Amino acid sequence: MPELPEVETVRQTLKQLVLNKQISDVSVFWDNIIKRPQDPVEFKGWLQGQRLRDIDRKGKFLIFQFDDISLVSHLRMEGKFGLYDSGLPKPKHTHVIFHFTDGTELRYDDVRKFGTMHLFEKGQELKHKPLVLLGPDPFDPLFTLEYFYEKLQKTNRHIKSVLLDQSVVAGLGNIYVDEALYRARLHPERIAKEITFEEASRLKEASAETINKAVKQGGTTIRSYLNGQGEMGMFQQELKVYGKEDTDCTDCGTPIVKLKVSGRGTHVCPHCQPVTH
DNA sequence: CTCAGTACCTGGTTGC
């Protein structure tokens, strides 16, 4: 499911639904999702009795702020949170349930079981993996052109691979990287250190604008992803290249092409995004 | 150190 705009939509929705609820118990059905503390029994012990005070986000991570504990959660490819009445039968792909004292429960569902959860003492989460490894969000004032250009100058990787690197800029995934590169008129296989200052500037602005617009639209819905309230994002209407292979570029009419870059399906307009500049 | 490839999982789609 999730890149930054989808995670932000989940954050806002979930905040309306579960703020101030108190955990009575936690059930864990797939231990590998729990990364810290590693023992699920200990994990449960840390959370019992805690009341949810806020939900933050950094990059693609949700940060649930409880009284004394922070829960850092990554949804990876297919993780979803949803609020339900307790006592219903456990669906096949529910792997963690947070039971609240008011008779509701927050379920974590994840078909592929790739998601992760880390607990920290409150205020410690930014000092440890995984959050400490993250670069700034695309619209963060710390994401400056000077910072970005220097990162690009230092690597031989394809530009797409650098944009996907969460330690450079946090929150872009396969959809928004393809969309940002299209909007900046850059081919995903351009070598990062050969990107000019002017091109880096275009790409930085395109990344922030694409993400900002997607956040406003509630993210992108692909297949059947629904957010915590069952609402769908609308940004898919704005997609120019992602999933548009064999359709005509809206700017020049050339058919969009799908290729593989950095091991990921990648969508480009061969006319608007030439390999050489 | 950098970076491409692989592992982690399940299920839907494609193509023979």
Add this chain to the structure above:
DNA sequence: TGCAACCAGGTACTGA
């Protein structure tokens, strides 16, 4: 229709 191969919005780890 049957079934194997491939693909999926992500990232951690391995070893060249």
